[in-house]
Amino acid sequence: TNTIYQQIIQSKKDGKKLLAILLDPDKIELSNLDSLLLKINQSPATHIFVGGSIVETTILEELIETLKHKTFLPVVLFPGDPSQISPQADAILFLSLLSGRNPDYLIEYHVQAAPILKNTNLEVISTGYILVESGNETAVARVSKTEPLDRENLNLALATAQAGEMLGNKLIYLEAGSGAKKAIPLEMIQLIAQNLKIPIIVGGGIVDLHGIQKAYESGADLVVIGTAFENNNRFFES
């Protein structure tokens, strides 16, 4: 059977764009889950990402179990730390925060997570995670205690993405941060997409369908929508 990563690679070859809905377990009420799942199933989403910078809730397992039973979409963990690993998901983005210089997010959490992941069947997808300055302080920057990259410095962003690819990462995730005022600059997506072979994920601060389209046209292979769908479950119908 095809892995989730192989499917992403195949989509890139076929020019088929992908869309992930990001669910933050802390913001989900299990009592509303059925209507949320209906909206997800009616949406053009191809993936569900689950995670957040900090997750305090205890519903993670129940949420993922329900997602697995009531949608056909692959469930991919997008964890802020090793406490957010659930063996019931399909895959995990094993994130290295390449824009930052905090060793916890470059190797320490990976060392902690490795033995846990070895005991699961999760598909581990190593991902170079690049946080870009977005006009407001986002949770990722605050929690990770790292500086985002300057959004004007395209060369540094490109070099960071290239280093991530050379290190063997399978994906590059360009992140403006959840609820970002400004999304990733299109010129940055373009430059990085033109110079890398691996697929590019883009997320943070994308609030309308036009923004999704622009990111795709600039070279994003997968776009992540969190806040906009959280605020309006009919987002994709507009």
Ligand code: 1GP
């Ligand atoms: C955050 O990229 C995701 O990690 C999505 O961000 O909540 O702004 O859509 P938004």
